[in-house]
Amino acid sequence: QVQLVQSGAEVKKPGASVKVSCKASGYTFTVFGISWVRQAPGQGLEWMGWISTYNGNTNSAQRLQGRVTMTTDTSTKTAYMELRSLRSDDTAVYYCARRVVISSNSGYFDYWGQGTLVTVSS
Amino acid sequence: SYGLTQPPSVSVSPGQTASISCSGDELGDKYACWYQHKPGQSPVLVIFQDTKRPSAIPERFSGSNSGNTATLTISGTQAMDEADYYCQAWDSNMGVFGGGTKLTVL
Numbered sequence: 001q002v003q004l005v006q007s008g009a010e011v012k013k014p015g016a017s018v019k020v021s022c023k024a025s026g027y028t029f030t031v032f033g034i035s036w037v038r039q040a041p042g043q044g045l046e047w048m049g050w051i052s053t054y055n056g057n058t059n060s061a062q063r064l065q066g067r068v069t070m071t072t073d074t075s076t077k078t079a080y081m082e083l084r085s086l087r088s089d090d091t092a093v094y095y096c097a098r099r100v101v102i103s104s105n106s107g108y109f110d111y112w113g114q115g116t117l118v119t120v121s122s
Numbered sequence: 123s124y125g126l127t128q129p130p131s132v133s134v135s136p137g138q139t140a141s142i143s144c145s146g147d148e149l150g151d152k153y154a155c156w157y158q159h160k161p162g163q164s165p166v167l168v169i170f171q172d173t174k175r176p177s178a179i180p181e182r183f184s185g186s187n188s189g190n191t192a193t194l195t196i197s198g199t200q201a202m203d204e205a206d207y208y209c210q211a212w213d214s215n216m217g218v219f220g221g222g223t224k225l226t227v228l
Contacts, residue, residue, distance in 0.1 A: 035217060045165065045208050047217035059215050062123065095164060102171070105212045108155040110176065112164040
């Protein structure tokens with residue numbers, strides 16, 4: 001069965017970086033994209049970006065551009081999201097989700113990881 | 123940047139029909155999908171490509187999308203349907219979520 005298993009909770013200081021992993025199983029990794037979505041406490045879902053596991057192309061939300069890097073390791077079927085220059089308002093649960101790509105400008109997320117809590121605090 | 127607007131909250135009595143709207147500029151020209159999110163759990167896809175339902179989702183969930191508004195409809199709402207619901211679409215290859223609607227079943 002399809003599974004996305006994320007790395008464990010992290011506590012970071014402001015200005016530091018965090019790297020969250022998302023290990024896929026149960027399907028052909030390079031057929032589907034991986035998106036990253038986060039939810040800050042008391043807030044809604046925020047799309048962060050996505051990566052094509054086929055060719056490594058990425059696209060990220062404008063407000064995060066320059067701070068977020070998404071990569072994949074196809075040999076281990078693992079996706080990574082690194083967020084730099086952390087601030088307190090980056091405290092959130094971070095999710096990876098499998099993206100079914102219908103076209104370059106459509107798609108949906110049919111499987112989600114369990115979420116990774118990242119806490120940014122001095 | 124593109125935005126999707128949802129009502130913050132919707133209330134429904136058990137067994138009745140709940141409708142949650144999602145508004146965006148020419149949203150009907152895009153594909154909309156919907157996610158159910160319960161506290162402490164990961165989001166679950168309930169509607170994709172405007173009207174399609176994943177096999178594990180009950181038939182009481184349905185969707186539509188026309189003009190500037192997509193709508194999620196839950197017929198015969200059950201207590202287990204109480205959750206936050208988010209619409210989502212794509213614009214310029216960027217994902218966009220609505221602000222979310224808290225569905226209360228009372």
